[in-house]
Amino acid sequence: MSDAIDLHLYFNFRSPYCYLASERMFEVFDKYNVNIIWRPLGGWHGRSDPDRAKVKMPIARQDVARWARRFGMPLTPPPKTTDPTRAGAGSLLAEKEGLLKPYLVAMMRAEWADGQDIGDTEVLISIAESVGLDGKAFAIAIEDTELQAQLDRNWQEAQEKGALGVPTFVIGDQIFWGQDRLDFVEEHLQALGAEQ
Numbered sequence: 001m002s003d004a005i006d007l008h009l010y011f012n013f014r015s016p017y018c019y020l021a022s023e024r025m026f027e028v029f030d031k032y033n034v035n036i037i038w039r040p041l042g043g044w045h046g047r048s049d050p051d052r053a054k055v056k057m058p059i060a061r062q063d064v065a066r067w068a069r070r071f072g073m074p075l076t077p078p079p080k081t082t083d084p085t086r087a088g089a090g091s092l093l094a095e096k097e098g099l100l101k102p103y104l105v106a107m108m109r110a111e112w113a114d115g116q117d118i119g120d121t122e123v124l125i126s127i128a129e130s131v132g133l134d135g136k137a138f139a140i141a142i143e144d145t146e147l148q149a150q151l152d153r154n155w156q157e158a159q160e161k162g163a164l165g166v167p168t169f170v171i172g173d174q175i176f177w178g179q180d181r182l183d184f185v186e187e188h189l190q191a192l193g194a195e196q
Contacts, residue, residue, distance in 0.1 A: 004035040005194045007185075008170040010158040011104075012041040013084035013091075015166045016064040019112035020071065021179035023105055025167070028186045032194040038095050039158065042085030042151035046158065046166035067179070076115035083119040086142035087111075088151045090128060093141040102131040 011018050029036060068075040087107055094103035106127050110116045116123050128138040141147055161170050169176040169185050176185045
């Protein structure tokens with residue numbers, strides 16, 4: 001078996017395009033010997049700024065709805081005021097506990113399939129506990145200023161690597177931006193001989 005290939009994943013829980021990738025990307029990752037370097041973002045990082053988002057939202061909602069239909073994924077957008085920062089901070093605890101995949105999938109389903117506000121503390125803790133995280137430890141993690149600062153550092157790193165938005169997958173010098181680039185991610189992993 002070849003050595004694991006590092007794959008940097010820049011992800012914002014507030015992005016509908018991250019939702020569209022959230023389950024499908026693991027279908028790709030699980031077939032290859034990859035080392036996921038998890039880089040969650042918070043706030044508006046990796047997303048259009050608020051003024052541009054207002055202009056883009058009607059078109060983006062149509063686009064996301066088309067993709068969701070294609071993938072058979074339910075779509076109920078969350079409240080516009082939803083802040084992903086604490087979900088991102090909590091994901092760092094989920095990763096540490098070996099629960100990143102179920103956490104990420106459950107969080108995105110709750111937000112984008114069920115329309116829940118993942119900025120709400122009770123919603124966050126309920127989702128975290130549903131995947132096996134300790135509620136008390138999670139409640140501390142989502143308020144941890146160092147974990148939240150890590151999200152900012154992740155965005156700085158993403159920009160230094162050339163990332164423009166989310167989701168972005170970086171393998172060596174190759175940057176794949178968008179949920180619709182997963183085929184290219186897989187082709188690249190095949191070319192690198194990374195099959196399990």
